[in-house]
Amino acid sequence: xxxxxxxRAATVxxxxxxxxxxxxxxxxxxxxxxxxxxxxxxxxxxxxAPVNSNVIVVTATKREQTLQxxxxxxxxxxxxxxxxxxxxxxxxxxxxxPSLQVSQNQSSFAxxxxxxxxxTDGNNIGLEPSVAMFVDGVYRxxxxxxxxxxxxxxxxxxxxxxxxxxxxxxxxxxxISIVTKEPQFDFGGMVEASYGNYDAMVVKGFVTGxxxxxxxxxxxxxxxxxxxxxxNGANGEDINDRxxxxxxGQLLFDxxxxxxxxVIGDYDKIEERCCGVLNVAPSAEIGAIQxxxxxxxxxxxxxxxxxxxxxxxPINEVENYxxxxxxxxxxxxxxxxxxxxxxxxxxxxxxxxDFTSLDAVSGANIGDADIDTFTQELRIASDFDGPLNFLxxxxxxxxxxxxxxxxxxxxxxxxxxxxxxxxxTGGTQTVxxxxxxxxxxxxxxxxxxxxxxxQGFFNNIVQDNEAFSIFGNVDFExxxxxxxxxxxxxxxxxxxxxxxxxxxxxxxxxDLVASGNTAIFAQGLATQVGSLLSLGRPATQAExxxxxxxxxxxxxQVSAGxxxxxxxxxTDPAVNSLLALTPFQFLPPLQNCPxxxxxxxxxxxxxxxxVRLAYEVTPTLNVYASWATGYKAPSFNLSRxxxxxxxDFAALxxxxxxxxxxxxxxxxxxxxxxxxYEVGIKGNWSRAAANLTFFQQSIEDFQANTFTGTSFILxxxxxxxxxxxxxxxxxxxxxxxxxxxxxTYLDAQYDSFVASPVGDLSGEPVAxxxxxxxxxxxxxxxxxxxxxxxxxxxxxxAYSSPVQMVNGLTNFIVVDPATGARDFGPARAAAAAYKRExxxxxxxxxxxxxxxxxxxxxxxxxxxxxxxxxxxxxxAQGQAISGYPNQPRTYGVAARFRF
Numbered sequence: 089x090x091x092x093x094x095x096r097a098a099t100v101x102x103x104x105x106x107x108x109x110x111x112x113x114x115x116x117x118x119x120x121x122x123x124x125x126x127x128x129x130x131x132x133x134x135x136x137a138p139v140n141s142n143v144i145v146v147t148a149t150k151r152e153q154t155l156q157x158x159x160x161x162x163x164x165x166x167x168x169x170x171x172x173x174x175x176x177x178x179x180x181x182x183x184x185x186p187s188l189q190v191s192q193n194q195s196s197f198a199x200x201x202x203x204x205x206x207x208t209d210g211n212n213i214g215l216e217p218s219v220a221m222f223v224d225g226v227y228r229x230x231x232x233x234x235x236x237x238x239x240x241x242x243x244x245x246x247x248x249x250x251x252x253x254x255x256x257x258x259x260x261x262x263x264i265s266i267v268t269k270e271p272q273f274d275f276g277g278m279v280e281a282s283y284g285n286y287d288a289m290v291v292k293g294f295v296t297g298x299x300x301x302x303x304x305x306x307x308x309x310x311x312x313x314x315x316x317x318x319x320n321g322a323n324g325e326d327i328n329d330r331x332x333x334x335x336x337g338q339l340l341f342d343x344x345x346x347x348x349x350x351v352i353g354d355y356d357k358i359e360e361r362c363c364g365v366l367n368v369a370p371s372a373e374i375g376a377i378q379x380x381x382x383x384x385x386x387x388x389x390x391x392x393x394x395x396x397x398x399x400x401x402p403i404n405e406v407e408n409y410x411x412x413x414x415x416x417x418x419x420x421x422x423x424x425x426x427x428x429x430x431x432x433x434x435x436x437x438x439x440x441x442d443f444t445s446l447d448a449v450s451g452a453n454i455g456d457a458d459i460d461t462f463t464q465e466l467r468i469a470s471d472f473d474g475p476l477n478f479l480x481x482x483x484x485x486x487x488x489x490x491x492x493x494x495x496x497x498x499x500x501x502x503x504x505x506x507x508x509x510x511x512x513t514g515g516t517q518t519v520x521x522x523x524x525x526x527x528x529x530x531x532x533x534x535x536x537x538x539x540x541x542x543q544g545f546f547n548n549i550v551q552d553n554e555a556f557s558i559f560g561n562v563d564f565e566x567x568x569x570x571x572x573x574x575x576x577x578x579x580x581x582x583x584x585x586x587x588x589x590x591x592x593x594x595x596x597x598x599d600l601v602a603s604g605n606t607a608i609f610a611q612g613l614a615t616q617v618g619s620l621l622s623l624g625r626p627a628t629q630a631e632x633x634x635x636x637x638x639x640x641x642x643x644x645q646v647s648a649g650x651x652x653x654x655x656x657x658x659t660d661p662a663v664n665s666l667l668a669l670t671p672f673q674f675l676p677p678l679q680n681c682p683x684x685x686x687x688x689x690x691x692x693x694x695x696x697x698x699v700r701l702a703y704e705v706t707p708t709l710n711v712y713a714s715w716a717t718g719y720k721a722p723s724f725n726l727s728r729x730x731x732x733x734x735x736d737f738a739a740l741x742x743x744x745x746x747x748x749x750x751x752x753x754x755x756x757x758x759x760x761x762x763x764x765y766e767v768g769i770k771g772n773w774s775r776a777a778a779n780l781t782f783f784q785q786s787i788e789d790f791q792a793n794t795f796t797g798t799s800f801i802l803x804x805x806x807x808x809x810x811x812x813x814x815x816x817x818x819x820x821x822x823x824x825x826x827x828x829x830x831x832t833y834l835d836a837q838y839d840s841f842v843a844s845p846v847g848d849l850s851g852e853p854v855a856x857x858x859x860x861x862x863x864x865x866x867x868x869x870x871x872x873x874x875x876x877x878x879x880x881x882x883x884x885x886a887y888s889s890p891v892q893m894v895n896g897l898t899n900f901i902v903v904d905p906a907t908g909a910r911d912f913g914p915a916r917a918a919a920a921a922y923k924r925e926x927x928x929x930x931x932x933x934x935x936x937x938x939x940x941x942x943x944x945x946x947x948x949x950x951x952x953x954x955x956x957x958x959x960x961x962x963x964a965q966g967q968a969i970s971g972y973p974n975q976p977r978t979y980g981v982a983a984r985f986r987f
Contacts, residue, residue: 162248167243171984173884173946174930174980183863184863195363201219212800213435213726217258218790218791220258226431246264247259250716252717252718253577256557260761268338270304271306273301282946282983284980285978288315289314313332318364322445328362329360348416361402373966402439410431411430414426421471423471426465426466431461456491464484480560495675502539505539522669529603543675547728549726551583551724555582557577559575572701573698578693579696581722583690586681586682593673605655607665609650611626613632616650676751685732685745692759698714708771711768715763715764719761722758725757729754732752734752756802759789762787763786767783780813781814784811789805789806792844803845805844807841808837809838811835812834815829815830830863849895858924864885866882883929886928888924890924892923894960897959897960922956922969927953930948931950932946932947941983942986944984945982949975949977952976956973
């Protein structure tokens with residue numbers, strides 16, 4: 089095989105340069121040359137692609153290779169596509185990458201990504217994503233760390249399937265890698281301003297140039313503001329708005345010698361009201377809320393979903409900054425690379441819990457969090473002329489997470505609980521009578537203390553996480569057409585958490601078993617004494633006292649028998665009627681740890697492997713087959729639902745160490761292990777390109793996070809498996825017109841998920857994963873006059889087939905009061921009615937003057953396709969169902985100037 093050298097130590101096969109296809113999405117098709125801005129070189133390569141070239145260079149294997157020769161399923165979104173499609177952040181990428189799904193539900197920073205149907209819910213700060221995020225080679229441990237609208241993106245690579253051999257412990261489902269432009273030694277830059285509906289304003293830009301012959305700089309900044317597309321009916325404030333700004337600077341040292349240094353510093357901040365919740369299906373409890381003066385959005389009377397009701401101003405704040413340095417040093421055919429980074433992320437949120445205007449409950453499942461992360465990567469790569477090349481390295485990760493959250497009762501919660509209590513007891517019990525009953529039983533005055541304003545649950549958890557890995561890849565050219573790649577990664581991961589949690593909810597701290605025992609004994613004793621005295625009714629306290637004084641032996645015998653009966657039946661709901669009130673113990677105490685049973689630490693390690701065989705059939709057609717495994721480290725539950733696993737719960741109870749009303753739960757989830765078998769074909773001809781991938785991918789012990797209406801349950805699904813087909817094709821109809829299509833077929837199911845919160849899901853489809861996703865795209869780029877002015881017309885249509893949003897709704901589970909047996913059928917049936925289908929049309933028209941000015945009109949979700957992204961059980965509202973709406977149609981104008 090012949091090699092050409094591009095820039096510094098980059099080798100690409102000349103026979104493939106003519107056949108490098110834009111893989112998997114119209115984004116690459118729109119690129120044509122990666123970028124219309126030919127003044128800026130490709131990341132770290134010095135590549136200046138010709139205007140009509142379709143060569144795309146990626147770093148999916150941490151080497152610079154053409155997309156065609158990279159034996160990895162990778163989608164590339166170019167800077168041009170990001171600009172013309174008005175993609176504001178990584179969340180918008182899903183409209184151009186059919187294998188990628190993005191959801192943002194609970195807050196501005198509760199963003200989660202899934203690739204090929206595999207991904208982790210973002211509602212728990214303890215859950216690291218299964219899709220790893222990198223920016224310029226630096227790992228971002230939470231998706232929240234990359235929301236910024238960067239002005240100088242070179243490309244975004246989405247690597248599909250397990251990538252743990254090169255990218256570490258949390259790439260079990262894939263990788264999103266954002267690559268930004270390096271500083272240039274020629275002065276230049278860009279400034280852009282955009283205005284759209286909802287009073288949307290975006291201003292951003294950057295400048296780059298030389299400081300000396302060997303040092304270049306770049307600096308960028310921007311703001312992104314928009315009114316919310318939802319209105320809080322309680323106070324008129326906008327919800328789901330945008331208010332973000334950022335700044336970013338880079339320095340590059342490159343004197344043409346063996347040493348090259350790049351330093352990047354960035355800071356961004358978010359302060360938004362997020363996220364609006366619609367009441368999709370109200371229950372009888374809505375009447376109680378309205379009776380107390382509260383308002384609830386009723387989706388049936390508000391089909392546009394543009395009004396919500398909340399008594400809490402849901403301010404979300406995110407502050408994120410960091411610095412990184414990359415050093416590359418060449419010695420002969422070897423290049424040593426070091427990437428060092430420190431990052432700090434601070435989160436704060438205030439959120440309604442009941443999602444009504446009633447002053448009932450406020451707080452947040454993620455209240456405040458500080459995340460401090462230090463990473464160090466060191467690797468060495470060869471560039472030999474012979475048949476063998478390698479890449480080997482090590483990686484170190486050190487992070488501390490300090491997170492706090494709280495749930496606090498408001499003034500409206502006691503009267504609301506009073507109405508719920510009356511409804512649950514057929515009007516025989518109120519909060520006042522309940523306080524009186526338990527005061528008498530326990531000898532404590534509870535008057536006015538149940539469900540009082542200011543009571544709640546206050547949680548703080550600190551997690552220390554240290555990990556290191558050793559990784560390597562070897563490429564061996566068996567023949568000039570056949571290349572074998574072997575990869576391995578060993579990862580060691582340690583975590584330790586310390587919890588400090590307190591429940592001040594008085595009723596949740598009452599032991600209903602012990603109180604019931606007292607009640608059973610008192611009632612039994614009165615009945616027995618009354619019978620012995622032939623009263624025909626239970627004896628009074630005075631009569632019992634008189635009997636005891638006159639008949640001490642008989643009284644002792646009766647007391648012992650009654651106490652034995654109480655001890656044997658105090659956990660039986662049929663005997664202990666107080667147990668029916670357990671659902672009203674909303675905020676039971678948490679067992680802090682470490683403790684005598686739980687050390688609250690994990691020490692885990694794993695090997696990940698990769699084998700690929702790539703064959704060049706012709707200069708324009710490549711095929712490859714691969715097998716790879718992936719690993720995601722164990723995750724701790726860093727929320728108020730962090731409770732001992734059943735075995736630890738039993739041990740705490742046996743040793744008499746369990747706090748009152750402790751319930752078992754999930755303190756942590758075991759590690760994920762993924763595996764994929766993949767076959768791919770990549771071809772590119774003069775007028776067309778096509779890529780086809782078949783894969784069978786699975787994850788064992790997938791870390792699932794399910795909301796039950798009052799808490800989150802973290803659990804390991806036994807095995808989730810997906811068979812899939814990915815196809816993308818492009819047709820260059822003329823020098824001006826490019827047509828493209830990308831399609832993904834997924835058959836995702838749980839092979840085993842016996843202990844899910846909604847019953848045994850083994851053999852069931854995975855909710856939220858559409859069977860078919862597709863993106864159809866077209867771009868017309870035509871020079872129209874002798875000055876070199878151009879018109880650029882672009883459109884893409886994203887489609888996802890109907891899919892059930894959740895596997896079950898836990899507030900529909902039917903519990904047998906006598907046996908405690910659970911019927912999950914109604915929960916699954918209720919969820920089956922809620923499906924999501926996506927039909928998203930985006931378009932833009934740009935007039936590009938040759939002198940650098942571009943004027944555009946654009947629209948996203950042009951058809952105003954409205955749907956719910958997900959649904960969940962409404963909090964403390966019976967069988968009510970809530971949901972998050974998608975973003976409506978947005979449109980605007982933009983002006984961009986390049987210099």
